[in-house]
Amino acid sequence: MSVITSASGTEWEIVSGLEVHCELATATKIFCSCANQFGEEPNTNVCPVCLGLPGSLPVLNEKAVEYALRVGEAFHFTVPAQSVFHRKNYFYPDMPKNFQTTQYDEPICEHGWLEVDGVRLGITRAHLEEDTGKSMHMGGAGGRIHGASHSLIDYNRAGVPLLEIVSEPDIRSSEQAAAYVDELRSTLKAIGVSDVKMEEGSLRVDANVSVRRIGDTGFGTRCEIKNLNSLKSLRDAMDHEAARQIEILEDGGEIRQETRLWNENEGHTASMRSKEEAYDYRYFPEPDLVPVQPTDELRAHVRATMPELPAARRTRLMAELSISEQDARTLLSTDGLADFAEAAVVLGAPPRDAALWTTQDVSAHLNVLGGGATVEGLDPGLLVETLQLVSDGLVSRNQGKEVFAAALAGEGRPAQIVADRGLAQVSDSGALGAVVDEVFAANSAAVQEWRDGDDKVRKKKRGFLMGEAMKALKGQGNPQLLNQLIDERLAD
Amino acid sequence: MNSSAFDIAADVRAGRVSARDVVEQHLATIADREADVHAFNLVMADVARRQADAVDGDVAAGHDPGPLAGVPLALKDNLCTRGVDTTCSSRILQGWKPPYDATVVTRLRDAGAVAIGKTNLDEFAMGSSTENSAFGATRNPRDLSRVPGGSSGGSAAAVAAGFAPLALGSDTGGSIRQPAALCGVVGMKPTYGTVSRYGLIAFASSLDQIGPFATNVRDAALLLETMWGHDPLDSTSIASPLPTLVQGLDDGVRGLRVGIVEELTDVEGIDPEVRAAVSSAARALEDAGASVDRVSVPSTMYGLDAYYLIAPAEASSNLARYDGVRYGLREEGTDIGTMNANTRDRGFGAEVKRRIMLGTYALSAGYYDAYYGQAQRVRTLIVRDFAAAYERFDVLLSPTSPTIAFEAGSKTADPLAMYLSDVCTIPTNLAGHCAISVPFGSDSVHNMPIGVQILGRELADALIFRVARALEVNRGA
Amino acid sequence: MTSSPARLTRSDVEHVAKLARLALSDAEITEFTEQLAVILEHAALVSALDTSDIPPTSHPLPLVNVLRADVVKPSVGRDELLTSAPDAESGRFRVPRILGEAP
Numbered sequence A: 001m002s003v004i005t006s007a008s009g010t011e012w013e014i015v016s017g018l019e020v021h022c023e024l025a026t027a028t029k030i031f032c033s034c035a036n037q038f039g040e041e042p043n044t045n046v047c048p049v050c051l052g053l054p055g056s057l058p059v060l061n062e063k064a065v066e067y068a069l070r071v072g073e074a075f076h077f078t079v080p081a082q083s084v085f086h087r088k089n090y091f092y093p094d095m096p097k098n099f100q101t102t103q104y105d106e107p108i109c110e111h112g113w114l115e116v117d118g119v120r121l122g123i124t125r126a127h128l129e130e131d132t133g134k135s136m137h138m139g140g141a142g143g144r145i146h147g148a149s150h151s152l153i154d155y156n157r158a159g160v161p162l163l164e165i166v167s168e169p170d171i172r173s174s175e176q177a178a179a180y181v182d183e184l185r186s187t188l189k190a191i192g193v194s195d196v197k198m199e200e201g202s203l204r205v206d207a208n209v210s211v212r213r214i215g216d217t218g219f220g221t222r223c224e225i226k227n228l229n230s231l232k233s234l235r236d237a238m239d240h241e242a243a244r245q246i247e248i249l250e251d252g253g254e255i256r257q258e259t260r261l262w263n264e265n266e267g268h269t270a271s272m273r274s275k276e277e278a279y280d281y282r283y284f285p286e287p288d289l290v291p292v293q294p295t296d297e298l299r300a301h302v303r304a305t306m307p308e309l310p311a312a313r314r315t316r317l318m319a320e321l322s323i324s325e326q327d328a329r330t331l332l333s334t335d336g337l338a339d340f341a342e343a344a345v346v347l348g349a350p351p352r353d354a355a356l357w358t359t360q361d362v363s364a365h366l367n368v369l370g371g372g373a374t375v376e377g378l379d380p381g382l383l384v385e386t387l388q389l390v391s392d393g394l395v396s397r398n399q400g401k402e403v404f405a406a407a408l409a410g411e412g413r414p415a416q417i418v419a420d421r422g423l424a425q426v427s428d429s430g431a432l433g434a435v436v437d438e439v440f441a442a443n444s445a446a447v448q449e450w451r452d453g454d455d456k457v458r459k460k461k462r463g464f465l466m467g468e469a470m471k472a473l474k475g476q477g478n479p480q481l482l483n484q485l486i487d488e489r490l491a492d
Numbered sequence B: 001m002n003s004s005a006f007d008i009a010a011d012v013r014a015g016r017v018s019a020r021d022v023v024e025q026h027l028a029t030i031a032d033r034e035a036d037v038h039a040f041n042l043v044m045a046d047v048a049r050r051q052a053d054a055v056d057g058d059v060a061a062g063h064d065p066g067p068l069a070g071v072p073l074a075l076k077d078n079l080c081t082r083g084v085d086t087t088c089s090s091r092i093l094q095g096w097k098p099p100y101d102a103t104v105v106t107r108l109r110d111a112g113a114v115a116i117g118k119t120n121l122d123e124f125a126m127g128s129s130t131e132n133s134a135f136g137a138t139r140n141p142r143d144l145s146r147v148p149g150g151s152s153g154g155s156a157a158a159v160a161a162g163f164a165p166l167a168l169g170s171d172t173g174g175s176i177r178q179p180a181a182l183c184g185v186v187g188m189k190p191t192y193g194t195v196s197r198y199g200l201i202a203f204a205s206s207l208d209q210i211g212p213f214a215t216n217v218r219d220a221a222l223l224l225e226t227m228w229g230h231d232p233l234d235s236t237s238i239a240s241p242l243p244t245l246v247q248g249l250d251d252g253v254r255g256l257r258v259g260i261v262e263e264l265t266d267v268e269g270i271d272p273e274v275r276a277a278v279s280s281a282a283r284a285l286e287d288a289g290a291s292v293d294r295v296s297v298p299s300t301m302y303g304l305d306a307y308y309l310i311a312p313a314e315a316s317s318n319l320a321r322y323d324g325v326r327y328g329l330r331e332e333g334t335d336i337g338t339m340n341a342n343t344r345d346r347g348f349g350a351e352v353k354r355r356i357m358l359g360t361y362a363l364s365a366g367y368y369d370a371y372y373g374q375a376q377r378v379r380t381l382i383v384r385d386f387a388a389a390y391e392r393f394d395v396l397l398s399p400t401s402p403t404i405a406f407e408a409g410s411k412t413a414d415p416l417a418m419y420l421s422d423v424c425t426i427p428t429n430l431a432g433h434c435a436i437s438v439p440f441g442s443d444s445v446h447n448m449p450i451g452v453q454i455l456g457r458e459l460a461d462a463l464i465f466r467v468a469r470a471l472e473v474n475r476g477a
Numbered sequence C: 001m002t003s004s005p006a007r008l009t010r011s012d013v014e015h016v017a018k019l020a021r022l023a024l025s026d027a028e029i030t031e032f033t034e035q036l037a038v039i040l041e042h043a044a045l046v047s048a049l050d051t052s053d054i055p056p057t058s059h060p061l062p063l064v065n066v067l068r069a070d071v072v073k074p075s076v077g078r079d080e081l082l083t084s085a086p087d088a089e090s091g092r093f094r095v096p097r098i099l100g101e102a103p
């Protein structure tokens, strides 16, 4: 819901644009040959270039350019003939040169969009830049910068390639913002340019938030919220910030344009810096680098190697597997799940069954194994064989689930598991007929009550007779066949 | 020690002279006069001896140590040398030992050259007299009361004093050519992008270029030829193959068209004897078969002003990294910002601070277009005007410096007057072209050397060497 | 850009010193205000030129697309880098307290 009703009953909406910083999953950093790797010993992936030593010079990583172009392709960006790096000058100790090399008025991607729930959201630009190092704040409370006595800096992250993706102010609710980031994430992941782990900081989101009364078309004064480490904190921070702004405006106050930090523990935003303190970055063209002019060959290569994007695949899965959007999303939410289902279909499984069994039973299997378990190595043939046993009437659907779980756990092929566990259901109509005869003979009162009863009674009695027959068969009777035989006897 | 680098290398390679003896002779000369001249921040005596011994070992083993076998080489102290102090003549880098070698240092060592010391400079190459050094001024070996020019004054003085037959400098606005002229040696700024800047501590990245000093044109050509060429570590390095320089050096100037640049020769405050030297150089070239005419390159008169916006702007950013966090000097402060500001205040000298301030201002909000942006557009005009001149002329001629070496201390209080000594050399850097200063006569009053400058378009390096060689041969009395 | 900016003031110099992280003394600010004003007045020559249809040249070479293969090379050892540091602790560069988040 994009309408926020305030305590006074006035209706408001959020107007928001997001800045997403995405670390590109290249092997090396953007301007030097140090490994781009998370979680190493501090200051081990550093060299003269990324430590900004005197005399060192940057050389651009070709993979970073290629990845930016993949993003350009995925989100329908225009790729200008030329992009140029600038220096953004400001002092901060996690930045080795005290300037950030970043693209400014000539970015590599312009004017893109993505679609969320049928709404097209504009993306202003995507530009390449270098990441900073990381500070540890010491001597204060809980590692916070405020109150710390000193800080320790690790430059392993300095120079990691970032793509900054800046949206238009098209977002109208915190849910839409979260959906935008979710779509961005799944697409970035699918095209192989980033591991998009918000908790490790490889995807970082800043939200520009303003509010306006429903019906207004202008933009209010906005605040930029930083430090959003999950989709939940994005939603919470935006809702909280909108409420804060609405309260100020309804009290006749004015919003001060400023940068605010989301405090996850205390659940509020706090002012970090006002616009008056905004820095004068003194951008100018980076003289140590030359312009990038993506060649036709490179752009063709990127186009030729683009995988199917999540949005398109979702639509296709819904159609081909006859499943809901939610099921399609579930299939795509875990790496390899959709591939598993599709492979099963190729091997002959009925599409809808393949999809639903995968979302339920493969997911359950992974959950049992816990963190780190992946679809990789699981054989879709197991599902195909299980579904065949079910459709052949050799096992019931429920038995099939048991068999499939055991097969995924590595107990053997489904047919073997059925044999080992003595699960094969009785599908011989002669044998089943004999059992039904015995049940009818032993329960003639119930049969009579069925004959005399109304629909309600008939349903109950029929169910009783079915239950007795199944009990006699120790649950291994083919239910369809059994139902058919009971109905025939009753009709006699 | 007056042997040329060429002769030394030939003798060492042939085993006629040992590299160790060559080094010892030069160390002796240094011991004799360095206290007066102060060309060096650091004399690398032991390193040089070890390196010379290695060269001799190669010769003894029958391996060719390379075209600069055993030739002592002085390195401007803004070139990174692994494990050896590299200071830029600044307190802020005092004691810093780079963990890597500049590309040119590696290449020249691989060619057999023996690095003998790190030479003094104006702090971070900002200056024209080598008086802006945190470690004391360098003096002109020809007259110790005078400056050697700058910023590569230590390298020029080292060659002029016979401390080393070869030296490296860096030239951002004339910092090789002007001191070469003032000390009476050859100094050359190659085309931008021909010599790797990797390991050259940046002053103004779009203008900086490493180049050679030598006592004669052929040695300078040999030194450049040995070190230039593509380096994948420098994005602004030209990838295409470069011509040879030594071969063809004596092909003469017959048929060449030489233009005397009016705006750089009739500059305000030019010493009449300097102007006369340019005229006689022109006559010498005519005598050797070239045709000479005057040419106007109008926008070069704005070069100085454009340069003093562009170079400080780039410098203000390049020098932001000296903040007391990762290397070099730290002056304590209660918080990071105070520590940074105290470190920079104490670590930088007045000229460096002045240029950081100027450059920061030229880039700041509201002034970018009027200053930095405008200077970049003037740069375009200069490139266009040069292109027009080079349609009519093969090379251009001008003074290197408007004056002979001036008295030490005479311009330190007036930055603008100091800046004016680069007026003839700056346009070449803005255009990315090449130029060489070659000694041509001396002034009659003080008997101080005068240098004339030969300018060439981009990649005309071999051509200007050839013209410089013709002037050297026809220098007369 | 044909009009040259107003003469540099003392407060301009103080602002620039802050941007450039230079702790200048009062005397230095006075001196720089005078010297920079003179230099900038000289530079006004340049500001006054009509260059409205002239593109800027930020680089002397027309090079484009200088790129590096995405292949890891060994980095410099941490000890060598940390020995150059004015202050270090547990493998990290140590600095005095930081007063605010990065801009």
Ligand SMILES: [Mg+2]
Pocket (backbone or CB within 6 Å): A102, A129, A164
């Ligand atoms: Mg950015």
Ligand SMILES: [Zn+2]
Pocket (backbone or CB within 6 Å): A029, A032, A033, A034, A045, A046, A047, A048, A049, A050, A051, A159, C075
């Ligand atoms: Zn690195």
